[in-house]
Amino acid sequence: MKTTTIGLLSMPLIMSLMSTAAADADGPATAILDDLDIALGVEVSYEPDYQGSDDYEVDILPLLQVTYKDWLYLNGLAGGAVWQLPGGFRLQTGVSFEEGREESANDALEGLDDIKDTAVLDAGLFYDIGDLTLGFALEQDLLGRGKGLVTFLGASYAFEFLNDRLRVAPQADISFANKRHLKTEFGITPEEAQNSQFDAYRPGAGLKSYGIGVNMDFELTEHWTVLGEGGIEFFGPEATDSPLLDEAGADYGAEVEVGLAYRF
Numbered sequence: 001m002k003t004t005t006i007g008l009l010s011m012p013l014i015m016s017l018m019s020t021a022a023a024d025a026d027g028p029a030t031a032i033l034d035d036l037d038i039a040l041g042v043e044v045s046y047e048p049d050y051q052g053s054d055d056y057e058v059d060i061l062p063l064l065q066v067t068y069k070d071w072l073y074l075n076g077l078a079g080g081a082v083w084q085l086p087g088g089f090r091l092q093t094g095v096s097f098e099e100g101r102e103e104s105a106n107d108a109l110e111g112l113d114d115i116k117d118t119a120v121l122d123a124g125l126f127y128d129i130g131d132l133t134l135g136f137a138l139e140q141d142l143l144g145r146g147k148g149l150v151t152f153l154g155a156s157y158a159f160e161f162l163n164d165r166l167r168v169a170p171q172a173d174i175s176f177a178n179k180r181h182l183k184t185e186f187g188i189t190p191e192e193a194q195n196s197q198f199d200a201y202r203p204g205a206g207l208k209s210y211g212i213g214v215n216m217d218f219e220l221t222e223h224w225t226v227l228g229e230g231g232i233e234f235f236g237p238e239a240t241d242s243p244l245l246d247e248a249g250a251d252y253g254a255e256v257e258v259g260l261a262y263r264f
Contacts, residue, residue: 041262065261079094115184133156150178168216181208226259
């Protein structure tokens, strides 16, 4: 799965979608339940087999979104907190699951070492000017499994249509990664070169990618909502010079996710 600021920039949309759930509840409830908003559903994703692959796969996964007082959140395998700061600033911190890579995922990976799943620290500082959001974010590998550090600069603008039932947020971002991250994702060690079809390659730190995307949600009814997310990223030279992309993959990657959620 690719790394992008889409998840961080889309949190205001997720919270806006779910924050009205407590007001719709009938009957007595505890203070905690009044402030707890839950959405369950299913999502379908279409994404590359690995970062830089030109082969794609379809996955069907459960969808879970939970917010508490528009402050704490759980979104799939990511959770954390959002603090509204003075002057239009917003701070977000959390931990998320980062998928690894298995040799069996694609023929091009034959002879390359597996990349282990890990947990990453997500942190971002965002500035909201009306419907425009500007942000700086980072993702740091917490388990030392080679994912290293990736930083992002991004912007998003939210539009609302159909009496606020449809929310669409186009966005753009650029990311930079340290040497460890790029080596893990796109490097070829001498040992791997002996076991694979590729020559050895050792990238340095630098630009990882830049791209555009869009997030949307459409409230079909009081409880049912369609969620969508899509984007395309173009890799920087440290990645595109890798034989893994240059000889067997692509210099860009795209991803689309569509979900259907029931809001309690």
